[in-house]
Amino acid sequence: MRKRGSRPIYMPVRRRREKANMYSKGTKRKFSDGVDNKAVAASYSLQRQSLLDMSLLKLQLCHMLAEPNLCRSVLIANTVRQIQEEMAHDGSWQVVTEALGGSGHGPSDRLVDTEVLCQSSEQQDGGPRLYSVMGYDGCREEEVVTDKALCSVVVGDRAPALLLGTIGHCWDRGELRVEDGVSKDSGTGEEEGTKSGEGAKMATGQVFGTFEIKNGAPGSDPALEELFSDVDASYYDLDTMLTGMQSAPKMGPYDFLDSLASSHGSVSNSSCRADLNELDHIMEIIVGS
């Protein structure tokens, strides 16, 4: 496979070579007894972890695309789930969830569900907390590749637990209910300004290339804070306004709003509609239709 230069490199360069060698024989677990059992098992779990990392990165990156391929995402997500289940079965999942830190998460959670995400966000003030799977640094690929610290934080221990909970929401952008649409933390006027600003960014740059997602409230779990420093709740509002009225399947960066919204209660439809009209107007201007 000689595709150098034509595809972004997902993995840090250092790991790539060792991974390629490891996988030359596929990922079947080898049966071996005796002395080298541990070594084989260790290399197998390393391969598996590496595959998990790669899959998660793929999922994150596909959120950036304008039209993510649903079939591909479903297949990658299923692979991640399969690895996750196997890791849980092995007991190595315990290690990962413990590394995540206490904060009330049950270490026995095999499949991290939305509750985990909701709990973390509820501890903070403000409106719906949004931290995207790709929230760090606006998903610039170079950073993912070269910043080893970032990589290890994201991909090594913590991220799988957090991110896997979001897998199910990957393609859920369109499933946002109207309740998600209007945040409680800012008035309409303020939102408008933000929206038009964000909307302009949207029209000029790549559709999903430039927005940043800021984490609103400080003083939360420091691990999350570090991880998701770019969450921008206001832009999420723009987006959910646009998508909230229509059930659409597009996978996007705001996919797990579902889980967050369910814990934050609902907002009336009518205010959403009024805002939607204003939004329509803004969008018309921006897009020049």
Added chain:
Amino acid sequence: MGEDTESSKGNHSFLRDYVTEADVISTVDSTTQENLLATGDKGGRVVVFQRETVSSLLPPTSSHLLSSLLPLPPLLSQPKGELDQVGETGESGEYNVYSTFQSHEPDFDYLKSLEIEEKINKIRWLPQQNAAHFLLSTNDKTIKLWKVSERDKQPEGYNLKDEEGRVKDISTVTSLQVPVLRPTDLMVEVRPRRVFSNGHTYHVNSISVNSDGETYLSADDLRINMWHLGITDRSFNIVDIKPANMEELTEVITAAEFHPHHCHLFVYSSSKGSLRLCDMRASALCDRHTKLFEEPEDPGSRSFFSEIVSSVSDVKFSHNGRYLLTRDYLTAKVWDLHMEKGPVETYQVHDYLRTKLCSLYENDCIFDKFECVWNSSDSVIMTGAYNSFFRMFDRETGRGVTLEAWRETSKPRAVLRTRRIYTGGKRRRGDVGVDSLDFTKKILHMAWHPEENIIAIASTNNLYIFQDRVSPDTQGPDLGSDTI
């Protein structure tokens, strides 16, 4: 064609990266049309080729993209006398560009702030009912019905209009004349007749015309709709596998097709490797299948990639309607409609890739969707692979052959030679090593003439048309002596 791409690039410069990508062929179809072949590309264009017969001599239209790449010499280079000697209809077998039109334009979904690609995902011809030809073409969201017709006569001698169409001054008209039809140069007109929009939330991956000639189905990732060809504002949803909670989504629809004879039967394939045959007489919503075709997984060979590799990328009924042909990443399988527990035949397309699955997963090649086709007598199946290779399998003998669609080695009227992948043992000259395969040259789309041994292979932006000179009619091609 270059100009088209330039202008659309200017309007949507922030959406399109490469100009050349627009020329990549994304679908080929020639079923039911004996002498027409249509290709759709990523730029939303459809090019229709016509097989030259003695009676129809078309001047080549703007074919600069493909005329130099067809392995058949262009028609006009032959002196007329030779043409007459070519003989019966179709024996010359030359394909020339018949018509080119822009089927879909890039679109923008304002509500979701997403671009809708103009790439043509599928083209299907309708059975011909009169002198005109109809085809359905679809991008991710919208299906269009196009009418392709010829005009070789033109009315002349109007009383109120002059030859250029300007209204005449009535005072200059001194006598009446009856307009007559005079023959003119042959013109091919393409007009959109129907636009079927807003039927799909997800990306349309298949369309299939029903044998009743009135309806067709369109399938996206989670739903299948049935349309009437004459009605554009309504469609029936016949399959819906969208879970109530999208978090539980684990399976998507990958392809769908109507049965060639029974207008109430259709099949759809899933990303988990199963096929479902549905009977529309059973209920309006065919969420419950009539038959489920699934091969039990071999527990010994399970790996993390088992599911991805088992995802069916294409499904085709055989012409006799008794078998199904499916393609997953590594194999092509033939299923008997009467036996659900497993395929009756399994053909390894490129098993040497089984140990490379992780690398193929990394560079996304594992998600490539290959198509498969039957020949006219259902005795041979064909599917594509990498490195511009494609494979043909003779069902009677079980033998497979690897052929290459590559400009350098295909001179007009040259015989295609078989290729081999070196996987061990004695290496012969000309064998290709697995590590030197070019994974960017993939043969995804192909078509087989409904009655003759003529195949069309699409490789990136090239279209290759091959014909079997040894056994040109309905028998399977003589795989021993290769096809031309």
